[in-house]
Amino acid sequence: MSLLSSLNTGTRGLFASQMAMDIAGQNISNADVEGYSRKRLNLSTESRYDSALGQVGMGVSIVNIERMRNTFIDDQIRRQNVEVGYFEEMNHTFRRIENIFTEPGDTGVLHFMDQFFDSWQNLANNPADLSARTMVKTNAEILTNVFHNVAGELRDLRQTRNDEITQKVNRINQITEQIYNLNLEIGAVEVGGQNANDSRDQRDRLLKELSKITDISMTENKMGQITVSASGSILVSPVNHQKLEMTTSSQKTSDGKSVTDIAIRFAESKRPFNPGGGHLKGLFDSRDISVPQYQDYIDQLALSLVEHVNSLHTAGYTMEGYSGVFFFDPETTGASDIEISASIASDVHNIAAASAGEIQSAVTNTVAPTAHQYGDPPAQLFRVPDATPPVEARNIVRDSVVVRTADNLLREGVDYHINYQNGTFQLLHNGYDDQEFTIDFNYRTGGFMGPGDNSTALNIAQLRTDLVMNPDTVGNHTSTFSEFYSSFIGKLGLSKNQSQNNLETREFLVEQYQSHQDSISAVSLDEEMANLIRYQHTYQASARLISTTDRMLDVLMNM
Incomplete structure (x- = not known):
């Protein structure tokens, strides 16, 4: 092995040690960077074949810089x-x-x-x-x-x-x-x-x-x-x-x-x-x-709240003795548009605390052709004919009235108007002056018990504990509002x-996976400092090899 080969070996050692210190410095400077994987310098021996000695070392060779990471994790x-x-x-x-x-x-x-x-x-x-x-x-x-x-x-x-x-x-x-x-x-x-x-x-x-x-x-x-x-x-x-x-x-x-x-x-x-x-x-x-x-x-x-409160409220009487008043707006579609009705918003007298009587159905009146004509004021035409003597039927059940002539079925709001509380009827246009009217309607018995009656208010208050939600397979409700x-x-x-x-x-x-990965790829400052000291010494040793070989060459050249 020649002195020039020794110089080459020292040079390789210097370069490898310097590269290793650079990598250690890179690891240290990126120790706190998220996702950084520590790097490692892979080295291998360099050699040549000698016929007399076999393989003779020629120093160190850099294989690659490897990223320490487990891809499976x-x-x-x-x-x-x-x-x-x-x-x-x-x-x-x-x-x-x-x-x-x-x-x-x-x-x-x-x-x-x-x-x-x-x-x-x-x-x-x-x-x-x-x-x-x-x-x-x-x-x-x-x-x-x-x-x-x-x-x-x-x-x-x-x-x-x-x-x-x-x-x-x-x-x-x-x-x-x-x-x-x-x-x-x-x-x-x-x-x-x-x-x-x-x-x-x-x-x-x-x-x-x-x-x-x-x-x-x-x-x-x-x-x-x-x-x-x-x-x-x-x-x-x-x-x-x-x-x-x-x-x-x-x-x-x-x-x-x-x-x-x-x-x-x-x-x-x-x-x-x-x-x-x-x-x-x-x-x-x-x-x-x-x-x-x-x-x-x-x-x-x-x-459900709107439905059950309205059902009781429309059957009750206001302070003035009217029934059929909605408490909540019946057009409610859900929580976003629930409102109290216009009647309640405008006047608290319209809150129905009193109760009405039972619904009586299938009552028919026949009105003579001359009994009521277009232009006449509203007339009390709703009477209970089978009562003795016949009595006026007030508090007509809303939407229960059917008015017919021999030839036509009349339309409410188009052909006639009804006051459900007072039980009055009024024609809205000509064309029925000589025709007999047949009027079917439902009404409530019992009548208004006065502003001191609290039956409807009690019934609505009782809704708090009534089973009104979660119908079962046969339609029976199984829970209260609060339970639902x-x-x-x-x-x-x-x-x-x-x-x-x-x-x-x-x-x-x-x-846990990240902790395992960090044990492989994270930078340990203690380990990197130890590597710096180690590669510093290998760098110094390689430099000493070069300086010693240089002196030997100087002696040889001056002989």
């Missing part, structure tokens, strides 16, 4: 991230719904419904008291406002899911474009047999983020480039990346409001994109399943706890 983290992303969105949605209902508490629907029925009980104790009637009206208005607020916030929550879906889709497009560009970088580096370590780290970070947004599958070719697929189509390939785009559709809800829904499709193929997991599936399930479910619950409660409300609030709590538990389980698994 990365795949497991991505798989669990899909579940983490999904349950994050579901848990967020259930928490938002809990905040909307604010139960248990003094600002929720149940509290104000109790106050509403309390005011009816108070009115039953003081049926002629105007302040008690005003309290019924006020508490009803507060309750309807609470229904409006809950329905509005649920509707807004559903719409915000659309905005978040749009943000996630935009982020997917950004990520897929970056992965495509990194594919090009990695392919250009690794086609020569080297490792594109930093580009792979960046790509792994993007894949980890993407897996939390939607479920993905991935394959890698021999050049290190990957193909990412989702929803049955390729998002990224070594030669292309496909963008996603939004489509919108609008529909009318039962209360007449417009709701906009968005969907996702591939921009090039126009095929629908249906996420199978991650944030996007959680957002779609929240928007299309979870939130509408609780919208339906609160609508059922509002409609408490049941779906309890279901909300269970759903939230279940999503929270699922989220914590998946996060724990990700944490």
Whole structure:
């Protein structure tokens, strides 16, 4: 082995030691960078064959710079991230719904419904008291406002899911474009047999983020480039990346409001994109399943309240002795548009606290041709003919009157007008002057018992404990208003706890996988400092070899 070979050996040692210290410095400077994988310099011995000695060492050779990472663990983290992303969105949605209902508490629907029925009980104790009637009206208005607020916030929550879906889709497009560009970088580096370590780290970070947004599958070719697929189509390939785009559709809800829904499709193929997991599936399930479910619950409660209160109220008498007055607007379609009726809003005297009698049906009057003509004032034509003597029938049951002539069926509001409280009839145009009228109607017996009667107020107050919700298979109701409300609030709590538990389980698994990965790829400052000292000494030793060989050459040249 010549002195020049010794110089070459020392030079190789210097270069390898310097490269090793550079890598240790790179590891130390990136110790706190998320997703950075520590690098390791792989070395091998360099030798030549000598016929007399066999293999003779020629120093050290740099093989490559290796990224310390377990790709199998990365795949497991991505798989669990899909579940983490999904349950994050579901848990967020259930928490938002809990905040909307604010139960248990003094600002929720149940509290104000109790106050509403309390005011009816108070009115039953003081049926002629105007302040008690005003309290019924006020508490009803507060309750309807609470229904409006809950329905509005649920509707807004559903719409915000659309905005978040749009943000996630935009982020997917950004990520897929970056992965495509990194594919090009990695392919250009690794086609020569080297490792594109930093580009792979960046790509792994993007894949980890993407897996939390939607479920993905991935394959890698021999050049290190990957193909990412989702929803049955390729998002990224070594030669292309496909963008996603939004489509919108609008529909009318039962209360007449417009709701906009968005969907996702591939921009090039126009095929629908249906996420199978991650944030996007959680957002779609929240928007299309979870939130509408609780919208339906609160609508059922509002409609049942309107139906049962109106049923009793229209049968009762106001302070002036009128019946047939609605307490709530009968056109209510749900919690978003429940209102007290115009009659109650305008005058608390129209609150029916007194009760009416039983409905008597199938009463027929026959009116002579000259008894009533167009232009005549309203006439008391409703009488009970089989009574002795015949009595006037007031408080006619609304929509029960049928008026016929020999040739025609007359139309209410077009051919005639009826005052249901007073039991009067009036023609609205000519053409029936010589015709006999047959009038069928239902009426109530008993009559008005006076403003001190509290029967209807008691019946409405009793609704608090009546079984009016959740009909069984044969149509019998099985729960009260409060039991129905408490049941779906309890279901909300269970759903939230279940999503929270699922989220914590998946996060724990990700944490365990990440801890295992960190034990392989994370930078240990103690280890890197030890490497610096070690390579410093190998650098100094290589330098000493070169200086010693230089002196030997100097001696040899001066002989």
